[in-house]
Amino acid sequence: MIQIKQVHSLPKNSTACPEISLAYLKPSARKIGFSYKTDMNIKNNRGFTLIELMVTVAVLIVLLVVGVPEYRRMTENNRQVAAINTMIGDLNLARTEAVKQGRTVTLCGSTDGATCNTANWESGWIVFTDLDKEGDVDGPDVLISRNTGLPAGLNLRTVGFDDIGAFTTGSIVQYQPTGQPRDFDGDNDSDGTFQLCEKNGDEKLARVANVTNLGRVAIGKDTDGDDVLEDVEGADITCP
Numbered sequence: 001m002i003q004i005k006q007v008h009s010l011p012k013n014s015t016a017c018p019e020i021s022l023a024y025l026k027p028s029a030r031k032i033g034f035s036y037k038t039d040m041n042i043k044n045n046r047g048f049t050l051i052e053l054m055v056t057v058a059v060l061i062v063l064l065v066v067g068v069p070e071y072r073r074m075t076e077n078n079r080q081v082a083a084i085n086t087m088i089g090d091l092n093l094a095r096t097e098a099v100k101q102g103r104t105v106t107l108c109g110s111t112d113g114a115t116c117n118t119a120n121w122e123s124g125w126i127v128f129t130d131l132d133k134e135g136d137v138d139g140p141d142v143l144i145s146r147n148t149g150l151p152a153g154l155n156l157r158t159v160g161f162d163d164i165g166a167f168t169t170g171s172i173v174q175y176q177p178t179g180q181p182r183d184f185d186g187d188n189d190s191d192g193t194f195q196l197c198e199k200n201g202d203e204k205l206a207r208v209a210n211v212t213n214l215g216r217v218a219i220g221k222d223t224d225g226d227d228v229l230e231d232v233e234g235a236d237i238t239c240p
């Protein structure tokens, strides 16, 4: 412990504090004080030891190995949920408008926002009142909703719905004023499934929206516990 026993005399009436005024210390004491301060600086500014550096790098590697895939999976999951929820929203909208307006409402894959021209729903789709049921926005028909396409890396396709007229299989669903999907071939079976898949084709990552014969929409379930959701008929879906 450093004790300063000797100081120069202070001028009379001085208010300076001898304990902090180095100018009044003897040169030897000033030297000791300077040395102490320098030691503190050295202690505060010392760098990492090799072990500390290795521990830090190891922690960073663990964070990257564990955290990056988890973050990517969470991002993909959010993207899938948003996409299938958008489709479910438009299915419910189409059904509601068909019942409310008492006319057919068509929902179909569309790349141009005006015509039914694709079964690849990830490229976009439209919802519109369709008085003549011909799958085109003409006469009194009104465009109700339009989706311009899903993020890259996703497929959205249908299975099970009736093939309607000359349209490409799986490209069109028509809601009747009863709220049911149109039964084009009269076999009292008009349900179907929308399945959202990653383009890598992994069924375990897919999302499913099932449309019943009554027109109700429900999220697909996995009743057999194999991590693959099932379509409206109860079969595991298959990604394209």
Ligand SMILES: [Ca+2]
Pocket (backbone or CB within 6 Å): 129, 130, 131, 132, 133, 134, 135, 136, 137, 138, 141
């Ligand atoms: Ca029409």
Ligand SMILES: [Ca+2]
Pocket (backbone or CB within 6 Å): 162, 183, 184, 185, 186, 187, 188, 189, 190
């Ligand atoms: Ca049918």
Ligand SMILES: [Ca+2]
Pocket (backbone or CB within 6 Å): 160, 189, 190, 191, 192, 233
């Ligand atoms: Ca069916």
Ligand SMILES: [Ca+2]
Pocket (backbone or CB within 6 Å): 221, 222, 223, 224, 225, 226, 227, 228, 229, 230, 236
């Ligand atoms: Ca299953």
